Amino acid sequence: MACPDNKEPTTGCEAGKIVDDEEDNGVTLEEILEEEAQLEEDANAVLGGSDDANCTYHLGYVNRQALYACVTCRQQSGDLAQLAGVCLACSYHCHDGHELIELYTKRNFCCDCGNSKFPFTKCTLATEKSELNENNSYNHNFLGKYCTCQKPYPDPDDTNPDEMVQCIMCEDWHHNKHLGSSPPPDQDYSEMICGQCMEKYPFLNAYVLPVESDQLSLACKLEAKTIEKEQLNLKKATFWPEGWRNRLCRCEKCLALYADKKIQYLTDDQDTVEHYEQKGKMACVNRPSNNERLMEALSSLDRIQQVEAITEYQSFAAELKDYLKTFADNKRVVREEDITEFFGRLKERKRRRLDGESTGMPHFCR
Structure with missing residues (x-):
């Protein structure tokens, strides 16, 4: 049923957007789908490359x-x-x-x-x-502890939360404020190596320095560099651009060094988190996304039903977020029974609402 012409609705009836008359706090369907797509992409990146059915x-x-x-x-x-x-x-x-x-x-x-x-x-x-x-x-x-500060994540005592970055060597997570150096101004880097690992593997400092063009013909790239002693004792995090691992020397002597230090993975193209995440995303390419399923369902509805569906979705998303926040605040794991209980409460509330309605007019047009 369309909105009556002689009555101004308290909320707009434009499909895909819910608008409050007093303040435009509208959320478009596109915004909902973008947020959902980002969450889905993040999940696919981390979990898509792992098997969820077989040990x-x-x-x-x-x-x-x-x-x-x-x-x-x-x-x-x-x-x-x-x-x-x-x-x-x-x-x-x-x-x-x-x-x-x-x-x-x-x-x-x-x-x-x-x-x-x-x-x-x-x-x-x-x-x-x-x-x-x-x-x-x-x-x-x-x-459940991270960084040199040995704090949990999220840290309930930290009033100023800081972004954390994973070191590709020790694979610990570090707060930006504890790295001892700042990332490039434009955040244009691919991987980070923490100060402790730079101190543990001082040869890496050689690759921070530029290579002179007339030295590239030497057999070992490390020997091609003139490095001051203090430059080999850097104790701060370093940020590395895309493809930096390809610059690592692969002469017999250096490969033996990597093996002795058990860091052969540095020369493995498939070791990077980026490679793993891309593999996870590719594994999900042929699966229908949540957005595709949602759009398919919405396309079968008329305009008014679409607006009602979007309204219900917004309400559901907000309630689920608040519900899950209670678990995060109390450091509780969400169990299957908890989700079942949540949906059971929603179903019961919807049943009571439908039982009490005496008109077929959409609730936002009354």
């Missing part, structure tokens, strides 16, 4: 995958040797309802779920596993 243990030490630390199953010890990580599929199937720490991605990691570090939890996806994965690396991220 990755049989793949061994995976180049890069999404990982989680289970607080519920963790042996209460600060000993790094007791820390463990589980793959995406195990976080869903073996640790459902547990308190989990999202670790983003880590390199060369074999899923620990069900091994000796989980005496009371068995892996339901891969029952035969070794006692330990001796080549796994763990840091304080598995305890």
Whole structure:
């Protein structure tokens, strides 16, 4: 039913936008879809390259995958040797309802779920596993701590939250304010190496310096540089442009150095987070997006029904955001039962509203 001509509606009836008469706080369908698309793209980037149905243990030490630390199953010890990580599929199937720490991605990691570090939890996806994965690396991220400040994320005591950046070497996350140096003014960099890792691997400082054109013919790029001693002792973060790894020397001597330091991954094009995220996005290319499904559903409605649907969507999104915020504020993991309860309450409220309505006129045209 169209809005009556003799009555000014309290909210606009323009399809795709809800407008308040007193103040234009309208949200267009395009804005809703853009926000939804960004959230979906972020999720695909982190999770799209990981298997959500099968434990990755049989793949061994995976180049890069999404990982989680289970607080519920963790042996209460600060000993790094007791820390463990589980793959995406195990976080869903073996640790459902547990308190989990999202670790983003880590390199060369074999899923620990069900091994000796989980005496009371068995892996339901891969029952035969070794006692330990001796080549796994763990840091304080598995305890929910980050940066040199050893603080959690988000930090409830930090009144001025700061962006965090992941070091590509130690894979710890660092606050910008604790890096010891600032990123390029235009934020035009591909990867960051923290000050601790620059100190640990001083040869990297050679690649911060420009290479003289007449020295490029030398066999080893490191030997091509004249480096002052103090330049090899930089203890601040460095920011690296796209493709910088291609400049790393691959002579026999340097390759032996990388192997000795266990940092051969620097010469692996598939090691980068960017490569992993692109793989995840490509894996989702042929899947219908949430936006496509939403637009398909909206196209089957008339104009008034579209506006009602958008209004309901806005209300739902706001309520869900507020509901999930209570879990974040109380550091609780959202369980399947919680989501079921949320939708149950929505369904019951909608039923009561429909039972009490005596007219078919859209609520925003009354």
